[in-house]
Amino acid sequence: xxxxxxxxxxxxxxxxxxxxxxxxxxxxxxxxxxxxxxxxxxxxxxxxxxxxxxxxxxxxxxxxxxxxxxxxxxxxxxxxxxxxxxxxxxxxxxxxxxxxxxxxxxxxxxxxxxxxxxxxxxxxxxxxxxxxxxxxxxxxxxxxxxxxxxxxxxxxxxxxxxxxxxxxxxxxxxxxxxxxxxxxxxxxxxxxxxxxxxxxxxxxxxxxxxxxxxxxxxxxxxxxxxxxxxxxxxxxxxxxxxxxxxxxxxxxxxxxxxxxxxxxxxxx
Numbered sequence: 001x002x003x004x005x006x007x008x009x010x011x012x013x014x015x016x017x018x019x020x021x022x023x024x025x026x027x028x029x030x031x032x033x034x035x036x037x038x039x040x041x042x043x044x045x046x047x048x049x050x051x052x053x054x055x056x057x058x059x060x061x062x063x064x065x066x067x068x069x070x071x072x073x074x075x076x077x078x079x080x081x082x083x084x085x086x087x088x089x090x091x092x093x094x095x096x097x098x099x100x101x102x103x104x105x106x107x108x109x110x111x112x113x114x115x116x117x118x119x120x121x122x123x124x125x126x127x128x129x130x131x132x133x134x135x136x137x138x139x140x141x142x143x144x145x146x147x148x149x150x151x152x153x154x155x156x157x158x159x160x161x162x163x164x165x166x167x168x169x170x171x172x173x174x175x176x177x178x179x180x181x182x183x184x185x186x187x188x189x190x191x192x193x194x195x196x197x198x199x200x201x202x203x204x205x206x207x208x209x210x211x212x213x214x215x216x217x218x219x220x221x222x223x224x225x226x227x228x229x230x231x232x233x234x235x236x237x238x239x240x241x242x243x244x245x246x247x248x249x250x251x252x253x254x255x256x257x258x259x260x261x262x263x264x265x266x267x268x
Contacts, residue, residue: 004143007150008134010188011047014040015127025073025119029112031080034073041070046184048130053153054146055137065126072111072118078218079108085219089244097237097244103226147193154182154189154197158267168260176210179266183207198266206262213255220248 021037024030044066048059060067083104086097138146157178164171164178183203186194194200227241 005134005138005141005146006143006188006190007047007050007138007146008131011044011134012131014043014047015131018044018127019124022119022122022124025116029073029076029115029119034077034080034115038070038073038077041066042180043184044127044130046181047134047188049181050150050153050185051134051137053156054141054149057133057137059130059133062126062129065122069118069122073115076108076111076115078222079104079111081215082219082222083108085215085248086244089247097240099230099235099237100223100226100241103230104222143190147190150185150189151193151197154185157182158198161263162267165260165263168263169256172210172213172256172259176207176214179203179207179210202262202265206259206266209255209259209262213252213259216248216252216255220245220252223248 017040018037021033021040024033025037045063048063051057052059083101086101086104090096141149161175161178161182164175168175182198183200186198186200186203223241223245227238227245231238231241
């Protein structure tokens with residue numbers, strides 16, 4: 001019965017979040033709407049990965065249109081976040097990096113226009129195909145069976161993460177990806193099953209640190225690209241850009257250390 005299908009129910013919830021924010025982005029891609037739609041896509045994609053583990057059904061080819069929209073919004077989000085971090089680091093000791101600021105603003109305006117165009121072109125009925133698949137594919141399972149399958153999938157990801165965590169920094173991107181799925185799956189799983197697998201609050205804190213680490217990673221990539229592409233030797237902003245790269249790298253190290261220490265507390 002669909003009333004027992006908590007995966008389908010949460011898919012439909014995220015589908016509504018997606019559609020509501022798509023309408024906003026078609027008018028004006030606000031920071032909040034872009035963020036909320038991208039999170040909805042991440043959750044829906046994670047539910048599809050879970051369904052694949054349960055039923056073996058592939059989904060990526062049919063998801064291609066949503067992926068294109070997601071990437072378009074991601075380019076805008078990266079420039080928004082870099083502008084936020086630049087402001088956060090700005091103080092009396094940090095020289096004003098006007099050229100870099102202009103570079104970020106120009107590209108944010110450009111990617112905002114692309115995001116709006118991508119949202120207008122997107123045909124939201126693509127999502128209905130997956131809703132039908134969730135109904136058909138998981139109809140044979142009751143709530144307890146789905147919960148058991150979800151826990152089994154989560155434990156598989158945790159086992160992989162435990163191996164990768166031996167070289168945490170080298171594998172941080174893959175670790176974050178695996179644990180995001182665990183987090184999304186456990187958040188929709190009945191609480192008693194979830195509590196037997198992980199400490200959800202510790203995982204939430206860990207993922208927040210890894211998310212901030214990722215934001216700084218992108219910020220440093222933009223700093224490095226701008227420095228190499230646009231700043232000749234002797235430019236007044238060169239030393240300020242290099243100093244900001246170093247400051248951001250130090251913050252990344254702190255965030256990674258926090259995430260690594262929290263990992264020990266995530267698994268029961």
